[in-house]
Amino acid sequence: MLAFAEPVPITGDIVRHAGIIGWAARNSAKPGRSGPEAWVIQATPDWSTTHLEDSIDSVAERLHAALADQADRPLPTPIYRTAHRWRYARATATDRGALWNAGMRLGAAGDWLLAPRIESAWLSGRLLADQMLAG
Incomplete structure (x- = not known):
C-alpha cells in the first residue's frame, strides 16, 4: 500500500495487468472513504512467487516503481508505504461457482x-x- 498527500496522476481508479502489477486500486476513491490518496497494489502471482522472500522494502519499492510507470507524470512522494506477503491468498478457482x-x-x-x-x-x-x- 502506498499513501500520498496529493492525488496520483493516473487516469482511472484501477490498474490491471500492467507489468508486475496484477491489480491496483485507488482505495481513496471508494465510496465513503476519506483521508489521503491511497493505493493498494497486488503483484502478479508469478512475480510474487519469484520474490516471496524479498524484503518488505524491496517489494514496496518495486511496486511503487511499477505504479509510477502507469502515471501521466511523476508520482508525489509517498507519506506511507508498506508491503505484506499473503502466501496463501490466491486460491485456484474451480468452475463450480458455489x-x-x-x-x-x-x-x-x-x-x-x-x-x-x-x-x-x-x-x-x-x-x-x-x-x-x-x-
Missing part, C-alpha cells in the same frame, strides 16, 4: 470457487442462494 447439497441442506460459497477477487465471493454467494431457492 456448492449446494440439497439433501443435507449444506452449501459453500467463496472466491475460491470462482476467482481470487472479493467480488467473486459475492457472486459465489449469489449463486449459492439461487441454488438454495431452486431446491
Whole structure:
C-alpha cells in the first residue's frame, strides 16, 4: 500500500495487468472513504512467487516503481508505504461457482470457487442462494 498527500496522476481508479502489477486500486476513491490518496497494489502471482522472500522494502519499492510507470507524470512522494506477503491468498478457482447439497441442506460459497477477487465471493454467494431457492 502506498499513501500520498496529493492525488496520483493516473487516469482511472484501477490498474490491471500492467507489468508486475496484477491489480491496483485507488482505495481513496471508494465510496465513503476519506483521508489521503491511497493505493493498494497486488503483484502478479508469478512475480510474487519469484520474490516471496524479498524484503518488505524491496517489494514496496518495486511496486511503487511499477505504479509510477502507469502515471501521466511523476508520482508525489509517498507519506506511507508498506508491503505484506499473503502466501496463501490466491486460491485456484474451480468452475463450480458455489456448492449446494440439497439433501443435507449444506452449501459453500467463496472466491475460491470462482476467482481470487472479493467480488467473486459475492457472486459465489449469489449463486449459492439461487441454488438454495431452486431446491
